[in-house]
Amino acid sequence: xxxDHPQTLLVIDDHPLFRKAVxxxxxxxxxxxxxxxxxxxxxxxxxxxxxxxxxxxxxMNMKPMNGIEVLxxxxxxxxxxxxxxxxxxxxxxDLVAALRAGADGYLLKEMEPEDLLAKLKEAAxxxxxxxxxxxxxxxxxxxxxxxxxxxxxxxxxxxxxxxLEHIAQCKSNKLIARELGIAEGTVKVHVKxxxxxxxxxxxxxxxxxxxxxxx
Numbered sequence: 001x002x003x004d005h006p007q008t009l010l011v012i013d014d015h016p017l018f019r020k021a022v023x024x025x026x027x028x029x030x031x032x033x034x035x036x037x038x039x040x041x042x043x044x045x046x047x048x049x050x051x052x053x054x055x056x057x058x059x060m061n062m063k064p065m066n067g068i069e070v071l072x073x074x075x076x077x078x079x080x081x082x083x084x085x086x087x088x089x090x091x092x093x094d095l096v097a098a099l100r101a102g103a104d105g106y107l108l109k110e111m112e113p114e115d116l117l118a119k120l121k122e123a124a125x126x127x128x129x130x131x132x133x134x135x136x137x138x139x140x141x142x143x144x145x146x147x148x149x150x151x152x153x154x155x156x157x158x159x160x161x162x163x164l165e166h167i168a169q170c171k172s173n174k175l176i177a178r179e180l181g182i183a184e185g186t187v188k189v190h191v192k193x194x195x196x197x198x199x200x201x202x203x204x205x206x207x208x209x210x211x212x213x214x215x
Contacts, residue, residue, distance in 0.1 A: 006030065006031060006032050006033040007031060007032045007033070007054040007055055007124045008032075008033055008035045008051065008053040008054045008055070009026060009032045009033065009034045009035065009053055009054065009055050009056075009057065010034075010035060010036045010037070010038070010044070010047055010048055010051060010053040010055070010056045010057070010081075011023070011034060011036070011037045011038070011056075011057045012037075012038045012040075012041065012043075012044030012047075012048075012056060012057065012058045012059060012062075012067075012070065013037075013038075013039070013057070013058075013059040013062075013086070014039050014040060014059060014061075014062045014063070015059070016039065018109065019037050019039075022034070022057065022086075023037070025113050025116070025117060026117070026120070029117050031117075031120075031121055031124065032055070032120065032124070035051050035053055036050075036051050036053070040062055040063065040064065040065070041062055041064070041065030041066070041067075041069065041070035042064070042065060044056075044058070044070060045070060045073055045074060048074055048079065048081065049077070052079060052080070052081065053081050054080075054081065054082065054124065055081060055082045055083075055084060055120070055123060055124060056074065056081050056082070056083045056084070057084055057086045057120075058070060058071060058083055058084070058085055058086065058103075059085075059086060059087055060085060060087035060088075060089050060094055060098070061087065061088070061089065067085060067087065067098070068094075068097050068098060068101050071083055071085070071098065071101045071102060071103055072101050072102070075101065075102035082104040082105075082123050082124075082126075083102070083103055083104055084103065084104055084105035084106070084107060084119075084120070084123050084129060085098045085103050085105065085106045085107065086107050086108075086109060086116075087106075087107075087108065087109060088108065088109050088110070090108060090133070090134065090137070092137050092138070095134055095137060095138060096138070096205075099138070099201070099202040099204045099205055100201040100202055100205075102202065103202075103204070104123060104128055104129070104204075105119065105122075105123050105128055105129030105130060105204075106129075106130055106131070106134055106204075107119050107129060107130075107131055108131050108133075108134070111131065119131075122170070126171065126172030126174065126175055127170035127171070127172070128170050128203065128204045128207060130204060130208075135208060138204075138205065138208045154194075154197045154198050155197055156194055156197060156198075159180075159190060160190050160193060160194040160197070162180065163176055163180070163187060163190045163191060163194065164194055164206060164210050165210065166179065166180075167191070167203050167206050167207050167210065168206075168207045168210035168211050169207075170207060173187045173188055173191065191203060191206075194206065
């Protein structure tokens with residue numbers, strides 16, 4: 001679904017040519033308006049506070065602060081901005097660290113432009129975004145850790161199980177609240193509880209866990 005107005009976008013990446021490529025890509029699509037760009041974490045955080053963009057594209061490997069450090073600070077502010085990691089790293093440790101720090105998505109720079117744009121549109125619609133190859137990588141990583149075998153073993157309530165199903169469909173808290181007829185704050189509380197019971201740290205991990213259990 002196309003948004004009523006272009007989503008505002010902030011790009012934080014230390015490669016000027018890549019920033020230029022992203023600007024050209026989103027400019028052609030018309031779904032996004034780049035309102036700022038930064039070549040390092042501190043400058044990017046300053047712009048994020050000033051501009052309050054709808055979405056932030058954040059690189060992983062930067063100096064003096066890496067993407068995870070920048071992500072943690074931005075998330076600690078409680079901003080509504082969705083933060084999507086856009087990086088060359090397909091290391092499981094980086095992926096898990098980013099998701100546990102609160103990333104709303106993790107995409108690889110090697111993606112085809114049209115695929116990248118499609119994923120950004122998913123993020124703009126409130127969905128979590130993850131490259132398909134990384135979804136398999138994360139599922140494997142979660143299987144290797146000590147997790148409950150199913151929602152019953154985890155002791156989820158009926159409402160928590162329903163919310164988990166919605167999370168598996170990549171729906172935002174706001175959309176889940178609307179469909180279940182409850183307050184968004186109530187959804188946030190349930191999500192916090194079910195993550196604790198499942199021994200997971202992010203809704204993306206929960207979504208992958210739930211989908212993997214249905215296979």
